[in-house]
Each structure stands twice: as structure tokens, then as C-alpha cells.
Amino acid sequence: RKKQQPHISTNTLTSVVDGLKKIYFEKIRPLEDVYKFGHFYSPLLNASDFEAKPSVLLLGQYSTGKTTFIKHLLERDYPGCHIGPEPTTDRFVVVMSGHEERRTPGNTIVVQPDKPYQGLSIFGHGFLSRFESAECSARLLDEITLVDTPGVLSGEKQRIERSYDFIGVCGWFASRCDLILLLFDPYKLDISDEFKQVISSLKGHDDKVRVVLNKADQVGQQQLMRVYGALMWSLGKVFKSPEVCRVYIGSFNAGRSINEENNPHGVELFRKEQEDLLHDLLEIPQRSCDRKVNEFVKRVRAAKIHILLMGHLRKQLPNVFGKGRAQDKVLAHLPEHFNAVRMEHHLPAGDFPDVNRFREILQTFDLASFPKLDKKMIKTVEDALAIDIPDLIKMFHNPYE
Amino acid sequence: RKKQQPHISTNTLTSVVDGLKKIYFEKIRPLEDVYKFGHFYSPLLNASDFEAKPSVLLLGQYSTGKTTFIKHLLERDYPGCHIGPEPTTDRFVVVMSGHEERRTPGNTIVVQPDKPYQGLSIFGHGFLSRFESAECSARLLDEITLVDTPGVLSGEKQRIERSYDFIGVCGWFASRCDLILLLFDPYKLDISDEFKQVISSLKGHDDKVRVVLNKADQVGQQQLMRVYGALMWSLGKVFKSPEVCRVYIGSFNAGRSINEENNPHGVELFRKEQEDLLHDLLEIPQRSCDRKVNEFVKRVRAAKIHILLMGHLRKQLPNVFGKGRAQDKVLAHLPEHFNAVRMEHHLPAGDFPDVNRFREILQTFDLASFPKLDKKMIKTVEDALAIDIPDLIKMFHNPYE
Ligand SMILES: Nc1ncnc2c1ncn2[C@@H]1O[C@H](COP(=O)(O)OP(=O)(O)OP(=O)(O)O)[C@@H](O)[C@H]1O
Ligand SMILES: Nc1ncnc2c1ncn2[C@@H]1O[C@H](COP(=O)(O)OP(=O)(O)OP(=O)(O)O)[C@@H](O)[C@H]1O
Ligand SMILES: [Mg+2]
Ligand SMILES: [Mg+2]
Numbered sequence: 179r180k181k182q183q184p185h186i187s188t189n190t191l192t193s194v195v196d197g198l199k200k201i202y203f204e205k206i207r208p209l210e211d212v213y214k215f216g217h218f219y220s221p222l223l224n225a226s227d228f229e230a231k232p233s234v235l236l237l238g239q240y241s242t243g244k245t246t247f248i249k250h251l252l253e254r255d256y257p258g259c260h261i262g263p264e265p266t267t268d269r270f271v272v273v274m275s276g277h278e279e280r281r282t283p284g285n286t287i288v289v290q291p292d293k294p295y296q297g298l299s300i301f302g303h304g305f306l307s308r309f310e311s312a313e314c315s316a317r318l319l320d321e322i323t324l325v326d327t328p329g330v331l332s333g334e335k336q337r338i339e340r341s342y343d344f345i346g347v348c349g350w351f352a353s354r355c356d357l358i359l360l361l362f363d364p365y366k367l368d369i370s371d372e373f374k375q376v377i378s379s380l381k382g383h384d385d386k387v388r389v390v391l392n393k394a395d396q397v398g399q400q401q402l403m404r405v406y407g408a409l410m411w412s413l414g415k416v417f418k419s420p421e422v423c424r425v426y427i428g429s430f431n432a433g434r435s436i437n438e439e440n441n442p443h444g445v446e447l448f449r450k451e452q453e454d455l456l457h458d459l460l461e462i463p464q465r466s467c468d469r470k471v472n473e474f475v476k477r478v479r480a481a482k483i484h485i486l487l488m489g490h491l492r493k494q495l496p497n498v499f500g501k502g503r504a505q506d507k508v509l510a511h512l513p514e515h516f517n518a519v520r521m522e523h524h525l526p527a528g529d530f531p532d533v534n535r536f537r538e539i540l541q542t543f544d545l546a547s548f549p550k551l552d553k554k555m556i557k558t559v560e561d562a563l564a565i566d567i568p569d570l571i572k573m574f575h576n577p578y579e
Numbered sequence: 580r581k582k583q584q585p586h587i588s589t590n591t592l593t594s595v596v597d598g599l600k601k602i603y604f605e606k607i608r609p610l611e612d613v614y615k616f617g618h619f620y621s622p623l624l625n626a627s628d629f630e631a632k633p634s635v636l637l638l639g640q641y642s643t644g645k646t647t648f649i650k651h652l653l654e655r656d657y658p659g660c661h662i663g664p665e666p667t668t669d670r671f672v673v674v675m676s677g678h679e680e681r682r683t684p685g686n687t688i689v690v691q692p693d694k695p696y697q698g699l700s701i702f703g704h705g706f707l708s709r710f711e712s713a714e715c716s717a718r719l720l721d722e723i724t725l726v727d728t729p730g731v732l733s734g735e736k737q738r739i740e741r742s743y744d745f746i747g748v749c750g751w752f753a754s755r756c757d758l759i760l761l762l763f764d765p766y767k768l769d770i771s772d773e774f775k776q777v778i779s780s781l782k783g784h785d786d787k788v789r790v791v792l793n794k795a796d797q798v799g800q801q802q803l804m805r806v807y808g809a810l811m812w813s814l815g816k817v818f819k820s821p822e823v824c825r826v827y828i829g830s831f832n833a834g835r836s837i838n839e840e841n842n843p844h845g846v847e848l849f850r851k852e853q854e855d856l857l858h859d860l861l862e863i864p865q866r867s868c869d870r871k872v873n874e875f876v877k878r879v880r881a882a883k884i885h886i887l888l889m890g891h892l893r894k895q896l897p898n899v900f901g902k903g904r905a906q907d908k909v910l911a912h913l914p915e916h917f918n919a920v921r922m923e924h925h926l927p928a929g930d931f932p933d934v935n936r937f938r939e940i941l942q943t944f945d946l947a948s949f950p951k952l953d954k955k956m957i958k959t960v961e962d963a964l965a966i967d968i969p970d971l972i973k974m975f976h977n978p979y980e
Binding site for chain 2: 404407409411414420425444447450
């Protein structure tokens with residue numbers, strides 16, 4: 179390897195996650211709870227939300243080599259893995275680290291609070307019977323979870339026969355994973371209607387998408403250029419962004435070496451590209467860590483504003499009588515109150531929640547039931563932002579300091 | 580060269596053109612003239628319309644190597660050719676065969692009836708001062724005329740400063756040439772607004788467009804893939820068709836050999852691609868010949884229907900008085916008359932001209948001034964279609980028979 183692998187150790191990652199958890203559970207969550215932040219922003223977090231490993235989602239037409247790619251990365255089969263030229267993988271499989279080899283059916287996974295898959299239950303039984311997890315031990319799985327998927331179909335008819343919302347499920351995984359690999363091979367270049375829908379369900383996650391032109395060693399040099407050109411031509415039409423998707427050209431064939439016969443001149447390219455892709459994968463924990471910290475900071479800043487707002491609004495209520503009418507008045511003048519809080523604490527307007535949505539949710543509560551704002555609460559949140567999180571980041575960027 | 584060059588000799592081409600001219604001037608043109616076909620369809624043809632050599636239009640950003648490409652093909656400079664890294668070619672140059680080396684300014688070319696450029700006068704003096712022809716002798720020019728162009732610009736400001744309708748001129752050449760080469764180089768990939776407009780002016784001629792990724796030897800293997808991918812990505816967005824444009828990847832550097840330093844693995848590819856492109860160019864006369872015969876057959880079939888229609892309509896006029904009123908009646912019932920001719924001669928409805936346009940033009944003539952239809956006239960046209968043209972095609976497809 180030419181490049182120094184910059185990936186952080188699992189230990190560092192674990193300690194950052196532990197640090198975030200500590201700040202959250204000791205300082206932030208109690209305050210969130212007092213002012214029902216979970217109802218206004220997003221549900222209160224559980225340990226599993228912090229601990230979820232970074233994950234990689236594999237998507238592509240059937241037989242483009244998704245399962246083989248996983249085998250290639252793990253240097254082993256995962257429990258229940260099937261490889262073959264016809265459509266083989268018939269379900270979503272989360273391949274994760276485990277001491278024992280084990281397959282767990284979907285209905286069981288989604289009720290486990292220590293796994294980040296509870297949200298999948300909304301896709302119903304039709305999906306859950308097509309969902310499972312496969313645990314086994316492999317070096318890479320210590321750091322990353324891989325998501326194998328059934329091939330995207332090309333025929334309208336077959337598509338309609340799916341017993342669940344395939345596009346929806348892809349979107350669910352896409353928004354929660356750290357990298358999305360779209361696999362193509364020289365004989366499966368066309369982007370079917372279903373594939374187009376899958377790609378449009380990735381919208382907003384364009385930065386996570388990488389394309390793999392797999393089995394590139396199966397064609398000659400000139401033909402590879404044709405194939406690659408045709409792929410980029412149609413991807414350019416499907417992806418709206420002017421920035422080009424990173425495409426890796428190679429052959430990830432689980433233990434078998436690159437076929438040098440068709441295109442001896444390509445071998446070096448394929449090697450470099452495969453190396454770059456592995457490098458990209460190994461960077462995921464680092465990026466995932468950055469992302470976790472980033473998301474956490476965002477949440478704490480939102481929580482701070484929420485607490486300030488609720489404290490300010492609570493203060494508007496009279497001490498003895500007429501709280502109900504006062505609440506109505508408060509709700510009616512919400513924009514002014516938002517403004518007052520913004521001015522008093524010098525906060526950016528863009529960080530405030532949407533007034534109307536906030537009003538709608540607040541209506542369902544009795545404002546008088548919230549406690550008055552304690553100065554100490556604000557200090558806690560501000561300390562978290564000004565001291566605790568920066569300390570954590572420092573440690574994480576300079577693990578040897 | 581691996582492939583047998585299938586290009587037909589200049590002699591065959593000349594003899595096909597001569598054959599077409601003979602049929603046209605001896606048999607068809609006199610009839611066209613009698614019934615004013617030129618006013619209804621397209622102007623009567625001159626010898627220069629038959630003789631115009633097939634031509635290739637080169638388009639691309641400045642400094643992508645258009646002029647160098649021409650030098651590469653001709654293995655010599657053309658008179659007035661300038662090559663340099665800054666925007667150099669500042670005009671449209673038709674590079675054509677000539678015994679003496681000569682440059683002719685635009686205003687002079689467009690008045691020469693033996694050159695197919697009279698139509699360019701509509702672009703006015705602003706353009707004509709930026710247009711010239713360069714004659715010199717080179718093997719390839721015996722068969723093809725090349726059109727060098729000023730680089731497409733990227734800045735809005737520069738574009739506005741052009742003293743003529745650049746897009747319009749590109750469109751004019753595009754509709755009349757046999758092949759359009761779009762040149763890019765690894766450092767000039769972006770498709771500017773002007774370039775986008777140029778490309779959209781090529782609409783309807785997509786089958787003539789080829790893309791050249793020139794100077795491909797200036798970057799390494801992996802970078803070339805990035806560059807090529809980015810090019811296809813943006814071309815896919817600009818061209819509306821799902822069919823991929825043929826892209827030739829190579830370096831056409833006028834006598835200098837391919838630089839092997841950056842990408843030794845690419846050299847073989849570049850050689851093959853350059854060979855394919857030359858092959859594509861050498862096929863032009865053949866295709867141009869097919870196209871000429873095809874256009875000619877279309878014209879003769881249209882002329883036949885025109886003659887039948889005019890003869891039929893002329894017959895509706897009374898012999899002595901009231902011709903004027905009779906013409907009005909004929910014009911009012913044109914669709915019925917069209918139908919009658921169609922039924923009588925078993926002609927496809929799709930081959931008939933637009934009734935309204937036909938009526939408009941016919942109104943400007945005195946129907947009585949046309950002669951009555953002579954059976955011999957019909958026989959002449961039918962013989963041309965059934966005997967003369969097929970004989971010519973036979974000779975042309977089997978030149979040794
Ligand atoms: N890099 C490769 N080179 C050559 N053959 C390959 C490569 N990767 C996979 N294959 C072959 O392609 C076929 C399909 O592979 P695989 O089952 O991994 O595809 P898949 O994308 O998982 O398909 P499905 O969507 O049906 O699960 C198998 O026969 C496999 O051996
Ligand atoms: N295949 C090639 N490899 C390396 N350099 C090249 C190649 N082709 C052209 N060049 C160099 O690129 C520069 C521009 O070439 P040239 O003048 O032919 O471009 P052009 O497209 O005609 O530009 P313009 O639109 O300004 O007329 C010159 O310096 C030339 O030597
Ligand atoms: Mg599979
Ligand atoms: Mg030039």
C-alpha cells in the first residue's frame with residue numbers, strides 16, 4: 179500500500195462514542211426530558227443509537243456481484259450467503275460482527291433494543307420475512323456493518339410482485355448508512371425503472387454514493403472504455419448533480435485474482451482502483467465518527483434553543499390564575515417570543531425551529547406543567563458545547579496526546 | 580491496419596455523381612421546370628449541388644487541437660493555419676483540395692456558383708469577414724472537405740462580443756456536412772453555455788456526431804478514466820438521446836508520436852482508437868454517396884407526385900372560358916383532388932405534400948399557364964425510378980461487375 183491508512187482504531191472510536199454517551203446521558207438527556215425535546219425534534223436517544231457501527235449499503239442489479247463483493251471484503255462467506263449467476267440473494271441481510279455464526283430472522287431483529295433496526299418494523303411483515311441478520315467474525319466487521327440486498331429488478335412485472343416497499347426500504351438504509359455502493363458489471367449496465375427510483379430515493383445522500391464497475395476484467399480494453407462511457411452517460415442523466423460520482427473500476431472476485439487475459443493493460447488500473455476503494459471503506463469509521471460528533475453537536479445546539487424557548491414561554495404565564503388564556507396568547511405571539519429569545523441570547527435565526535410546527539406541538543401540552551427555567555440548566559448545556567465536546571474532539575483528533 | 584478499408588474510390592464516387600447528374604439534367608430537371616417544382620419543393624439543383632465533396636465539421640473549445648487535428652490528417656499545414664495554446668483560429672476555414680495553395684476570403688467564396696457556400700451570405704458581413712477557404716493539395720482532401728472553426732467560448736462576455744450568429748453558422752454547416760467531430764481535451768472538459776447551444780443546434784444530426792477526447796496521452800491511466808468519466812457524465816446530460824455518442828480517445832498530434840510516459844498502458848488503446856477514427860473518416864465518401872443517392876430518389880419521387888398532381892389539376896380547367904373561376908374551385912377542393920390522384924396511381928398518402936402549403940404556392944400561379952400532362956413525361960420519371968437509378972446503384976455497389 180502506498181498510502182498510509184488514516185483510519186482510526188476501534189478503541190478511539192469506542193472512546194469517542196463513550197464520551198458522547200456520557201455527556202448525553204448525564205447532562206443533556208435529563209434536560210431534554212424535562213422540556214419534552216423528543217416531541218419537538220427527534221426522539222430521545224438510546225445507547226444503541228450511539229453504538230451503531232458505521233455501515234455500507236450495497237445496491238445493484240442481480241448478479242452484479244454484491245454478495246461476492248462482501249465475501250471479497252470479509253475473505254469468507256457470511257452465514258446464509260448465496261452466490262450464483264441467477265438472482266440469488268432474496269432478502270436484505272445485515273452482515274455484522276459476532277463471535278458465533280448466527281442468522282436471525284427480521285421479526286426478531288426489529289424487537290431488539292440494542293440493535294438500530296427497530297424502525298424497520300414500519301415496513302411490515304412482508305418485508306420482515308425478507309430481512310435477516312448474519313453474524314460472523316471477520317476483521318472488517320469489527321468496524322463496519324455491511325448490508326447485502328436483493329438485486330434491483332428490471333421488469334415492471336417482477337417489481338410489482340414484490341411484497342414490500344423495496345424503494346422505501348432502500349431509502350431507510352440509505353439515510354442511516356455511511357456509504358452506498360452501486361454495483362454494475364459490463365453486461366448489466368442499463369438503469370431500469372426500479373433502479374432509477376432507487377437512485378432517486380438516495381437523494382440528499384449523494385455524498386455517500388460510490389459506483390463500482392465490477393467484473394471489469396471480463397472485457398477488452400477498448401470495450402471497457404465503451405462500457406464505462408455508456409455507464410457514465412446514463413448515470414449523468416439519472417444523477418442531477420453536476421459533480422461526477424466516484425466510480426471504481428475493478429473486479430472484486432473473492433479470492434480469485436484479476437483475469438489478465440482480456441485486458442492486460444487494465445490490470446494495474448484495476449489494482450489501484452480496488453486499493454482506492456478499500457481505502458475509502460477503511461476511512462468510514464473516521465468519517466462516521468466525525469458525523470456522529472457533528473450530529474450530536476447539532477442536537478445539543480437545538481436542545482439549548484429549545485430549553486431557552488420553553489423557559490421564556492413558561493415565564494409568560496401568570497403565577498396564579500388564567501394560565502389557560504395566557505397560553506393561548508403566548509401561542510398567538512410565538513414569532514415575537516422567538517425573536518425576543520434570539521435577541522437576548524444572540525442566536526442565529528436559522529437555528530430556530532419552524533414556528534408553525536412548534537406551535538402545533540406545543541398546543542398538545544399544558545405549558546404550565548413545565549418547570550420554570552433554572553439558570554443551572556442553561557449552564558449545563560453551554561458547558562457541554564463549550565467544554566465537554568471540544569475536549570472530546572481534541573482527544574479524538576490527537577489520540578496520542 | 581487490421582480492417583479492410585471499405586471506402587470507395589474517388590472514381591466510383593465521381594461516376595455515381597456523374598450518373599445522377601446525367602439523369603437529373605437530361606430527364607428530371609426539364610420536367611421540374613415545366614411544373615415549377617422548384618417553387619413547391621426545393622430549388623432546382625445545380626451541378627455544384629451534386630459535386631460538393633463530403634465534409635467534416637470540427638467543433639470544440641479553443642486549444643483542444645482542432646487545427647492540429649487537421650494538420651494531422653493532411654500531414655501538412657493548410658494555408659493560413661495557426662496553431663497555439665491561446666485562442667488562435669479566429670474564423671471558419673473550409674479546407675479543400677486545390678492544385679495551388681490559396682486563401683480566398685468569405686465574400687468572394689459565397690458568390691462562386693461552383694461552390695456550395697452561397698447560402699452562407701445570409702449571415703452577413705460580420706460573418707463573411709470571419710470566413711475563408713484554404714486550398715491546398717493533400718490526399719484526404721481529394722475525398723473530403725474539412726471545416727476548421729474558432730474555439731467555442733466559455734465566457735458569456737466574450738460570446739456576446741462575437742459579431743455574428745456563431746450558433747447559427749454552426750447549425751448551417753452541421754446540416755450540410757457528413758460528420759461532426761466534437762473535440763475535448765483532459766483540461767478542457769467543461770461544456771460551456773455556448774457549447775451547449777452549439778450542441779443543441781446539432782439536433783437532428785445526432786447520427787453524424789462523434790466525440791474526440793484528444794491529448795489523452797497527457798494524463799495517467801487512472802486520471803484518464805476520471806476525465807473520460809466526467810466527459811461522458813456531462814455529455815449524457817447535454818445529449819437527450821439514450822444512445823451513447825461514439826467517443827474516440829487518443830492524441831492527434833500532427834507527426835509527433837504518442838507520449839508514452841504518463842500512461843504506457845494506454846498507448847495500444849490510443850492507437851486502436853485513432854485507427855477507428857481514421858476508418859470512420861474514410862467511410863465518409865461511401866456514406867456520403869449513399870446519402871446522395873437517397874436524397875436524389877426522394878426528390879425524384881416527390882417530383883413524380885408533383886407532376887401527376889399538376890397534370891390532374893390542369894385537366895380540371897375548361898378548355899375555353901372561365902378558367903379563373905375554375906382555378907378557384909380547384910383550390911377549394913384540393914384535398915379531394917389529392918385523394919383522386921392517390922387512388923388512381925396507388926401512391927402512399929405520406930408522400931404527398933402538405934395541402935395548405937401547396938395551395939398557398941399554387942395561388943401565386945395561373946394554373947392555365949401550365950401545359951397539359953403528356954403521358955411521356957410520366958414515363959420518363961417512372962423510368963428514372965425503375966431503371967436508371969437502380970442501374971446506377973448496381974454499378975456502385977459492385978464496381979467490378
Ligand atoms: N468480480 C467478479 N468476476 C467474475 N465473476 C464474478 C465476480 N463477482 C461475481 N461474479 C459471479 O457473478 C455471479 C453473481 O454473483 P453474486 O451472486 O455475488 O451477485 P449478486 O449481485 O449478489 O446477485 P443477487 O442480486 O442475485 O444476489 C456469480 O456467478 C459470481 O461467481
Ligand atoms: N494531440 C496533442 N497533444 C499535445 N498537444 C497538442 C495536441 N494537439 C494540439 N496540441 C497543442 O495544443 C495547442 C492548441 O492546438 P490548436 O491550435 O490546434 O487548437 P485549436 O483547437 O485549433 O484551438 P483554437 O480554437 O484556438 O483554434 C497547441 O499548442 C498544440 O501544439
Ligand atoms: Mg447476492
Ligand atoms: Mg485552431
